[in-house]
Amino acid sequence: MRPSLLDPLFAAITALPGIGPKVEKLYRKLLGREDEPRVIDLLFHMPGGVIDRRDRPRLRDVEPGKVVTVAVTVDKHRPAPPGRARAPHLIYASDDTGDIILTYFHARSDYLEKLLPVGETRYVSGTAAFYDGMLQMVHPDRVVDEKGLAALPMIEPVYPLTEGLGPQQLRKAMDSALAKIPALPEWQDAAWLARNNFPSLSAALHALHRPADLRDVLPEGAAWTRLAYDELLAGQLALALLRAHQKKQAGRPSAGDGHIRKKIVAALPYSLTLSQHRAIETIVEDLGKPERMLRMLQGDVGSGKTVVALLVAAAVIEAGRQAALMAPTEILVRQHFKTISALAESSGLRVAILTGREKGRSRDEILDRLQNGDIDLLIGTHALFEDDVGFRDLALAIVDEQHRFGVHQRLALARKNNAVDVLVMTATPIPRTLVLTYFGDMDVSELREKPAGRQPIDTRTIPLDRLQEVVEAVGRALDEGKRVYWVCPLIEESEKSDLAAAEDRFADLRQRFGGLVDLVHGRMRGPDKDAAMQRFAAGETRLLVATTVIEVGVDVPEATVMVIEHAERFGLAQLHQLRGRIGRGSGHSTCLLLYKAPLGETAKARLAIMRESEDGFRIAEEDLKLRGEGDVLGTRQSGLPGFRVARIETHGALLAAARDDAHLILNRDPSLATERGRALLHLLYLFQRDEAVRLIRAG
Numbered sequence: 001m002r003p004s005l006l007d008p009l010f011a012a013i014t015a016l017p018g019i020g021p022k023v024e025k026l027y028r029k030l031l032g033r034e035d036e037p038r039v040i041d042l043l044f045h046m047p048g049g050v051i052d053r054r055d056r057p058r059l060r061d062v063e064p065g066k067v068v069t070v071a072v073t074v075d076k077h078r079p080a081p082p083g084r085a086r087a088p089h090l091i092y093a094s095d096d097t098g099d100i101i102l103t104y105f106h107a108r109s110d111y112l113e114k115l116l117p118v119g120e121t122r123y124v125s126g127t128a129a130f131y132d133g134m135l136q137m138v139h140p141d142r143v144v145d146e147k148g149l150a151a152l153p154m155i156e157p158v159y160p161l162t163e164g165l166g167p168q169q170l171r172k173a174m175d176s177a178l179a180k181i182p183a184l185p186e187w188q189d190a191a192w193l194a195r196n197n198f199p200s201l202s203a204a205l206h207a208l209h210r211p212a213d214l215r216d217v218l219p220e221g222a223a224w225t226r227l228a229y230d231e232l233l234a235g236q237l238a239l240a241l242l243r244a245h246q247k248k249q250a251g252r253p254s255a256g257d258g259h260i261r262k263k264i265v266a267a268l269p270y271s272l273t274l275s276q277h278r279a280i281e282t283i284v285e286d287l288g289k290p291e292r293m294l295r296m297l298q299g300d301v302g303s304g305k306t307v308v309a310l311l312v313a314a315a316v317i318e319a320g321r322q323a324a325l326m327a328p329t330e331i332l333v334r335q336h337f338k339t340i341s342a343l344a345e346s347s348g349l350r351v352a353i354l355t356g357r358e359k360g361r362s363r364d365e366i367l368d369r370l371q372n373g374d375i376d377l378l379i380g381t382h383a384l385f386e387d388d389v390g391f392r393d394l395a396l397a398i399v400d401e402q403h404r405f406g407v408h409q410r411l412a413l414a415r416k417n418n419a420v421d422v423l424v425m426t427a428t429p430i431p432r433t434l435v436l437t438y439f440g441d442m443d444v445s446e447l448r449e450k451p452a453g454r455q456p457i458d459t460r461t462i463p464l465d466r467l468q469e470v471v472e473a474v475g476r477a478l479d480e481g482k483r484v485y486w487v488c489p490l491i492e493e494s495e496k497s498d499l500a501a502a503e504d505r506f507a508d509l510r511q512r513f514g515g516l517v518d519l520v521h522g523r524m525r526g527p528d529k530d531a532a533m534q535r536f537a538a539g540e541t542r543l544l545v546a547t548t549v550i551e552v553g554v555d556v557p558e559a560t561v562m563v564i565e566h567a568e569r570f571g572l573a574q575l576h577q578l579r580g581r582i583g584r585g586s587g588h589s590t591c592l593l594l595y596k597a598p599l600g601e602t603a604k605a606r607l608a609i610m611r612e613s614e615d616g617f618r619i620a621e622e623d624l625k626l627r628g629e630g631d632v633l634g635t636r637q638s639g640l641p642g643f644r645v646a647r648i649e650t651h652g653a654l655l656a657a658a659r660d661d662a663h664l665i666l667n668r669d670p671s672l673a674t675e676r677g678r679a680l681l682h683l684l685y686l687f688q689r690d691e692a693v694r695l696i697r698a699g
């Protein structure tokens with residue numbers, strides 16, 4: 001499927017001279033790839049800066065501390081005296097304005113005598129300094145003769161490196177990679193390129209890796225910007241194709257008469273908030289329209305998104321169709337199933353569950369019932385969208401905690417041939433630029449208010465060395481019949497030892513409080529996890545030691561106390577999510593953030609924000625300031641394919657143009673069949689947005 005013209009760029013880098021299996025491993029690390037790095041991955045490895053060797057002073061005018069390239073005549077060598085290996089090998093050289101000493105430690109004299117033969121002229125590049133009043137250059141970066149000078153890059157890109165991989169080695173590899181770039185058809189509009197002074201793709205890559213000008217390697221320079229625009233356009237095209245694909249499968253109006261919704265609402269132990277009412281109304285209106293819906297429901301933790309999901313699902317079920325609710329974790333799926341089943345009973349809704357845990361006969365049975373239309377609402381993990389899961393008449397797919405899913409899962413969802421109206425739900429307020437970048441155009445509904453009767457959470461910060469007092473306080477809370485979460489952090493690099501920490505804490509607390517204490521963590525078997533959550537929800541246990549597995553979505557309204565150990569290790573958004581597990585009922589809630597003293601200024605400020613605010617939007621804003629956008633989305637953790645070339649802070653402003661461009665292109669040429677369209681296919685492959693190409697074919 002990939003245009004064969006691109007083959008040289010998608011060849012494994014081991015095809016480049018000098019890259020064997022051992023060095024390949026280093027490149028995997030450097031380029032952040034799990035599988036085999038390809039030539040294109042290397043070419044997209046951007047320089048972090050340059051060394052400018054263009055300054056060519058005479059020796060008299062050399063400024064110490066600055067990189068220069070000087071032409072000198074070699075006068076004499078003074079090797080380290082025998083038996084004094086630590087003494088340097090000195091080379092005296094000069095031009096007609098002055099003298100310089102070139103100094104080498106631990107170097108082989110015969111090598112140096114060949115490199116710098118007495119009586120000859122050589123060009124030496126590096127940083128000089130004065131020692132004992134003499135101009136010296138210790139270990140020049142480059143020494144070349146007349147011929148070498150012509151080939152010496154006077155502006156040399158400097159790359160991020162990894163241990164074991166030197167700059168020279170990388171430069172060589174880059175040179176061979178550049179030589180592999182084929183002549184590609186231009187996919188950008190010629191007039192637009194000219195207007196912006198943008199080079200071709202090949203010229204841009206050459207400019208970045210063999211710069212002739214300092215500007216060539218700057219993110220805001222023409223070369224980098226052209227590549228960034230390419231990448232943004234590829235992304236926006238893919239999203240627009242996705243959107244077009246969804247729209248093309250003409251939606252059917254599918255909102256029922258309200259008879260199921262009425263029963264569910266009557267069974268609710270509370271009345272809906274105004275925001276919930278509004279959101280449901282808007283979504284049901286969308287469902288009633290013939291176009292496909294793509295909508296995001298944004299609402300802070302605890303704002304009550306689940307019941308909105310249930311009621312809009314009920315609307316399509318009333319019309320005789322099916323709905324699916326996808327959640328990112330097993331725990332969350334089980335919990336949704338429990339809440340929803342309880343309400344479904346009275347209204348005749350048929351609900352089932354499907355995760356990786358349903359296997360064999362029981363899975364087959366679910367799939368059969370689904371196919372026959374005997375299941376109205378299927379709740380599950382991403383197992384819902386495996387290829388063999390077929391609905392009789394799926395009308396609505398709801399994705400809970402959308403930010404936890406990657407673009408790949410979204411594409412999988414869209415590829416289901418009975419692609420449907422889509423509602424994604426998230427507690428993370430996502431900046432507008434990022435919505436555009438990752439999701440394309442999407443309508444947004446917000447739940448701005450929290451359910452009535454919620455009391456503010458009392459949040460306090462306490463140094464870890466007062467742990468004993470905290471344990472006492474927890475003891476008093478348990479005496480009063482309260483339910484408590486105790487969260488231990490799980491840090492990626494040392495998962496095992498942190499898990500051990502949670503287990504140790506569990507053992508401690510168990511000794512103190514006996515059977516009231518339970519443990520839940522990510523490494524437990526699924527059924528054991530459920531059982532632990534179940535016992536806590538039922539009040540059989542009342543102190544739940546947990547890792548961050550409880551972070552997303554967990555809902556036990558009776559829990560009113562949360563202790564978070566090493567709060568300083570968490571991101572703000574994550575702390576907010578965690579804290580969102582309490583303060584869900586009408587009881588007064590307390591959150592104790594334990595930190596390891598002393599705290600730095602930033603860490604102090606971060607915890608202070610948590611004390612002051614419960615507003616997810618404000619907290620996210622602060623988080624954004626402190627951490628950068630990728631982290632807010634959780635992309636760094638979940639490996640959501642991000643951008644390799646474009647930098648949101650520099651090129652974000654181009655996003656809107658790329659989006660308009662993508663729409664214009666697809667309006668004129670929806671199946672990318674024109675000459676430019678075919679060129680654009682190359683672009684989609686180049687930036688690995690080729691999943692979208694399949695959507696064109698899927699029609």
Ligand code: ADP
Nearest residue numbers: 270271272273301302303304305306451555557
């Ligand atoms: P989130 O938006 O974080 O997913 P949930 O849907 O889990 O929130 O709801 C949080 C809690 O609030 C649940 O216990 C739910 O039953 C309750 N809830 C939802 N809507 C209301 C409401 N209108 N009034 C009172 N409680 C509500």
Ligand code: MG
Nearest residue numbers: 305306400553
């Ligand atoms: Mg939720």
